[in-house]
Amino acid sequence: MFKHSYTKWCSALVMMCAGAVNADNTDITAKLKKAIPQAEIASIAESPVPGLYAVEVVGNGIVYMPEDGSHFIAGDLYRIEASGLANVTEEQMNGVRAKALLAVDKKDMISFPAKGKEKANLTVFTDIDCGYCRKFHNEIPKLNELGISVSYMAFPRAGVGSNSFEKYVSVWCADDQQTSMSKAKNNQPVAPKTCTNPVQDQYMLGRQVGVNSTPNLVLESGELIRGYVPATQLAKRLGIN
Secondary structure, three states: OHHHHHHHHHHHHHOOOOOEOOOOOOHHHHHHHHHOOOOOEEEEEEOOOOOEEEEEEOOOEEEEEEOOOOOOEEOOOEEEEOOEEEEHHHHHHHHHHHHHHHOOOHHHOEEEOOOOOOOEEEEEEEOOOOHHHHHHHOOHHHHHHOOEEEEEEEOOOOOOOOHHHHHHHHHHHOOOHHHHHHHHHOOOOOOOOOOOOOHHHHHHHHHHOOOOOOOEEEOOOOOEEEOOOOHHHHHHHOOOO
């Protein structure tokens, strides 16, 4: 089930960027793979700059390359506007993240729903043992009271098979996921348990959409907020009083 889901997520990501071209039959792919064999290319799309392509590299965001693949530029692309600068790279990644998360079944997340009317929904890539993830988790009751739902996705920073990974599996497989998550976040023991689970798939998806630390908060727009933000500041950022 979950391997199929991850394949679906990846297939969707490849087609997300407007003007996408075949990532298997281009000079860009061949030359980038020759220079960096471990590079995993998710998509190639025309950028707003004529002759320059936006290449989405798994775990490393977007780089920019000419059609002949002779050079690449690592860093954000900005558009000059009358009011200042707009980050084109983040705009593109916001769209990628938003669409990728829409393809994930909510049943595969561990959710803490808003109290009363939901005003916003946050998807949070989290690590069981991360200190700031634990601090953020303590803010969830306040976020829920403010009308903000929190849905957790797994991102064990130590990688697949690590202690943090196994702890997340135990939490996900628990009969009461919410209680087990809260216990784990408070450094309380959770009974080891295994079952068919989406932990590895979520970790891989996180890498693909630019998650490289925890907690990483994804707004419904796809905007990524890196790190801990207190509940009151987060609500203000979301336009919630």
